[in-house]
Amino acid sequence: MPAARRDLCIKESSMSDTEELRSAFCQAFNTSKEPCVCRAPGRVNIIGEHTDYNGLPVLPMTIGEDIRIAFLPREDNQIRMRNTSSAFPPCEFANQPGIAPSPPRAWENYCKAALQGLNNHFRIRRRPGMDMLVSGSIPISAGLSSSSALVVASALAYLRVLHETGQIGNGELFSGKGERRLFSEFSTSFRLKLASLLAEAEHYVGTKGGGMDQAIILLGSAQKACKIDFFPLRIEQVPLPQDHVLVVCNSLVKAEKTGDALHRYNAGPRLCRLISALVARQVREEYGDEVEIRRLGDLWNGHLCLTDREVEDLFAKAFPKDNYTLLEAARILGIPPDEIRARWLGDLKEPREGFSLKKRARHQLTECQRVEAARDALLPGDMACLGRLMNASHSSCAGDYEVSCPELDALVKIARASGAIGSRLTGAGFGGCTVSLVPADRVDAFCSSVRQKYYLDYLESRHFPNRDDAVFAAQASDAAGYL
Numbered sequence: 001m002p003a004a005r006r007d008l009c010i011k012e013s014s015m016s017d018t019e020e021l022r023s024a025f026c027q028a029f030n031t032s033k034e035p036c037v038c039r040a041p042g043r044v045n046i047i048g049e050h051t052d053y054n055g056l057p058v059l060p061m062t063i064g065e066d067i068r069i070a071f072l073p074r075e076d077n078q079i080r081m082r083n084t085s086s087a088f089p090p091c092e093f094a095n096q097p098g099i100a101p102s103p104p105r106a107w108e109n110y111c112k113a114a115l116q117g118l119n120n121h122f123r124i125r126r127r128p129g130m131d132m133l134v135s136g137s138i139p140i141s142a143g144l145s146s147s148s149a150l151v152v153a154s155a156l157a158y159l160r161v162l163h164e165t166g167q168i169g170n171g172e173l174f175s176g177k178g179e180r181r182l183f184s185e186f187s188t189s190f191r192l193k194l195a196s197l198l199a200e201a202e203h204y205v206g207t208k209g210g211g212m213d214q215a216i217i218l219l220g221s222a223q224k225a226c227k228i229d230f231f232p233l234r235i236e237q238v239p240l241p242q243d244h245v246l247v248v249c250n251s252l253v254k255a256e257k258t259g260d261a262l263h264r265y266n267a268g269p270r271l272c273r274l275i276s277a278l279v280a281r282q283v284r285e286e287y288g289d290e291v292e293i294r295r296l297g298d299l300w301n302g303h304l305c306l307t308d309r310e311v312e313d314l315f316a317k318a319f320p321k322d323n324y325t326l327l328e329a330a331r332i333l334g335i336p337p338d339e340i341r342a343r344w345l346g347d348l349k350e351p352r353e354g355f356s357l358k359k360r361a362r363h364q365l366t367e368c369q370r371v372e373a374a375r376d377a378l379l380p381g382d383m384a385c386l387g388r389l390m391n392a393s394h395s396s397c398a399g400d401y402e403v404s405c406p407e408l409d410a411l412v413k414i415a416r417a418s419g420a421i422g423s424r425l426t427g428a429g430f431g432g433c434t435v436s437l438v439p440a441d442r443v444d445a446f447c448s449s450v451r452q453k454y455y456l457d458y459l460e461s462r463h464f465p466n467r468d469d470a471v472f473a474a475q476a477s478d479a480a481g482y483l
Contacts (some may be wrong), residue, residue: 004216004250006117017038017068017135018057018068018483019070019364021037021070021133021135021264022034022035022037022070024070024077024084024133025070025071025072025131025305027384028133028151029072029080029082029131030083030134031072031131033071033072034403034420035067035070035071035131035133036070036071036072036157036160036482037069037070037482037483038068038069038071038153038156038157038480038482038483039066039067039068039069039149039153039161039481039482040066040067040149040150040153040156040217040218040240040245040480040482041062041064041065041066041138041149041150041216041217041220041477041478041479041480042061042062042063042065042066042138042144042146042149042427042436043060043062043063043143043144043145043149043213043217043220044059044060044061044063044144044246044248044427044433044474045058045059045060045212045280045426045427045435046059046061046225046246046374046390046426046435047059047279047367047370047371047374047389047390047393047424048060048212048365048370048371048393048424049368049393049397049401049403049424049426049429050363050367050397050403050428050429051210051270051367051368051371051426052209052228052230052270053209053210053211053268053269053272053295053365054210054211054276054295054296054297054364055210055230055231055295055296055297055298055301056230056296056300056364056367056368056371057227057228057229057230057299057368057371057372058212058227058228058371059214059226059227059228059238059371059374059375060213060216060220060222060225060226060228060386061216061220061225061226061240061246061474061476062216062217062220062221062222062252062476062477062478063138063144063248063474063475063476063477063481064138064474064475064477065136065137065138065139065144065360065442066136066137066138066149066477067134067135067136067138067149067150067152067153068134068135068136068153068483069133069134069135069153069154069156069157070130070132070133070135070161071131071132071133071157071161072130072131072132073128073129073161073164073165074128074129074130074131075129075238076129076390077094077095077096077127077128077129077223077455078092078093078094078095078129079092079093079094079095079108079111079115079129079130079132080092080108080129080130080131080132081108081132081134082133082134083107083133083135083136084133084134084135085135085136086106087421091106091107093108093112095119095127095129096116096127097119097127099112099115099116101204101205102352104206105273107150107336109201109204109205110147110150110151110154110205110444111132111150111151111154111174111204112204113151113154113201113204114151114152114154114158114198114201115154115155115158115200115201116239117154117155117197117198117200117201117202117204118158118159118162118197118201119429121197122162122167124162124167124168126165128161128162128165128167129156129315130158130161130212132154132157134153134268134285135149136149136150139250139433139469140254140431141254141348141431141432142250142427142433143425143426143427143428143429143431143432143433144248144252144426144427144432144433145213145217145427146305147202147205148198148202148213148217148425149213149216149217149480151198151201151202151214152214152217152218152480153480154196155194155198155201155345156480156482162447172195173396181449182258183364186481188219188362191219192215192233192235193219193220194214194218195211195214195215195218195219195233196211196214196233198214198218199211199213199214199215202214204311206266207265207266208265208266208269208270209265209269209428210269211228211230211233213322214237215228215233216228217479217480218479218480219235219479220477220478221237221476221478221479222241222476222477222478223239223240223476224237224238224239224240224476225237225238225239225378225398225476226238227371227375228262228298229301231295231297231298231301236375238378238379239378239379239381240476241378241381241383241437241438242311242381242440243381243383243388243439244383244421244437244438244439244440245437245438245439245440245443245473245474246435246436246437246438246473246474247415247420247435247436247438247447247471247472247473248426248433248434248435248436248471248472248473248474249411249415249434249445249450249454249471249476250430250432250433250434250469250470250471251405251407251408251411251431251433251434251472252407252459252470253405253407253408253431253432254270254431254471264430265428265430266346266467267348267350267400268345268360269401270344270348271345271348271357271360272295272296272360273343273345273362274329274340274345274355274357275296275357275360275364276293276294276296276320277293277343277358278319278329278332279293279296279299279314279315279318279361279414280292280293280334281318282314282317282318282331283299283304283416286289286314287304287319289466291303291304296361296364297365299311299314300368308365308369309370311365312323312365312447315358315361315362315365317383318361319357319358319361321354322349322357322359323352323353323354323356323358324355324357325350325354325355326340326341326345326350326354326355328354329355329357330447342419356402359399359400359401360401360402361398362396362400363396363397363400363401366392366396366400367396367397369394370389370392370396370477372392373385373389374386374389374390378435381472383421383437383439384421384436386422387420387421387422387437388422388423390422390423390424390435390436390437391416391422391423391424393424394412394423394424394425397424397425397429398425401429403429403430404425404429404430405430405431406424407458407459408425408429408431408432408434409429410422410458411450411454411456411458412425412434412436412454413433414449414450414453414454415434415436415446416436417449418445418446418447418450418452419438419439419442419445419446419450420436420437420438420454421437421438421439422436422437423436423437425433435474443473447471450471451471457472
């Protein structure tokens with residue numbers, strides 16, 4: 001690894017950190033019994049934004065920063081959570097049927113999501129409690145999936161407690177019934193099932209995303225990116241470049257998924273459900289009523305198996321103009337506007353000019369094409385092609401899908417001017433981070449330039465606090481597991 005990579009990285013959790021976490025657990029819960037520890041890494045998405053919930057591919061990688069949980073089972077059903085950071089207050093709740101969510105922004109909701117999902121899936125009757133001490137090195141609200149990492153880590157802790165308390169056996173966790181092996185050696189098939197289960201479970205906190213985060217966290221690999229396809233979930237490991245570095249730059253604009261920010265994020269999945277309904281109507285008109293389109297990915301992967309050109313032609317017919325009011329969509333679908341809201345849009349506010357459906361559909365098609373092309377570029381190491389695809393992805397995310405913000409656009413522009421051959425927003429958008437593809441021998445100069453031009457010149461004029469850890473090299477780590 002080039003020295004530049006080592007210098008840039010935020011300090012990753014190490015085995016000494018794990019021992020410190022165990023010791024801190026014993027102090028926090030006044031016990032001499034050594035706790036178990038599990039970890040779940042964060043992730044950075046190289047390309048493929050807002051496509052997973054449509055059943056279209058993505059290309060993320062794990063990162064070294066992670067969430068770690070030290071835990072022990074309890075004899076009652078109480079979940080006691082503590083955090084090594086004072087920003088997250090202690091909390092306690094009962095592990096019981098229908099766990100009520102805490103108020104929005106409460107960090108324990110991500111643990112509740114995992115427990116509720118596993119309880120329902122395994123039909124757990126006697127629900128054990130846990131003591132949990134959580135530690136994290138993933139920047140919060142940065143689009144690097146700290147929330148999903150907490151969900152996955154909470155699930156791993158609870159699975160072990162369920163196993164140790166006899167609630168579930170080896171045959172339910174591993175590929176062979178009654179198979180004897182170390183608990184941490186989950187089969188790939190179980191990890192795939194768990195990723196899908198937790199993607200659905202995370203809807204508990206109000207986000208309506210897809211399954212990218214849970215899949216890469218549970219199935220990622222050191223030194224590799226993963227091309228992920230959905231419905232069914234499939235993983236293809238792809239080599240990462242040796243002579244280029246993927247550098248993450250935090251815009252320092254928080255990409256939160258609560259309040260108005262959650263509403264903006266959920267606009268994507270909701271409008272895509274309406275887009276799918278309008279496309280399905282066009283499909284029925286052209287191919288007959290027997291063809292069912294539940295999500296946009298079915299156009300490629302369902303019974304139709306359309307080509308990109310055929311999908312493009314279909315979109316052109318389904319969306320002959322840019323924007324559609326609720327009343328216009330209702331007339332096309334032949335159903336009342338209230339039914340459209342009940343089935344797809346919820347309380348999504350209608351813009352004065354109508355919903356921008358055509359360009360959002362275009363983003364799905366072009367971003368899907370870019371993911372496939374990025375995978376093909378990584379295999380032979382064509383970094384110039386990957387850089388062009390990343391640049392085009394940001395333009396589409398900002399212009400067609402409308403998930404960027406002025407700070408992200410400025411950071412991307414500065415990154416390219418500082419030596420990145422490709423740069424784009426990563427994650428849900430509306431803040432968070434960018435990911436930039438930088439030649440390894442230019443990383444130091446790149447970071448110095450970005451720090452000066454964005455963090456000192458651009459942000460300080462807007463009274464943002466600077467942070468020394470806002471820029472780091474992404475290094476693919478092992479998938480979630482036990483330590």
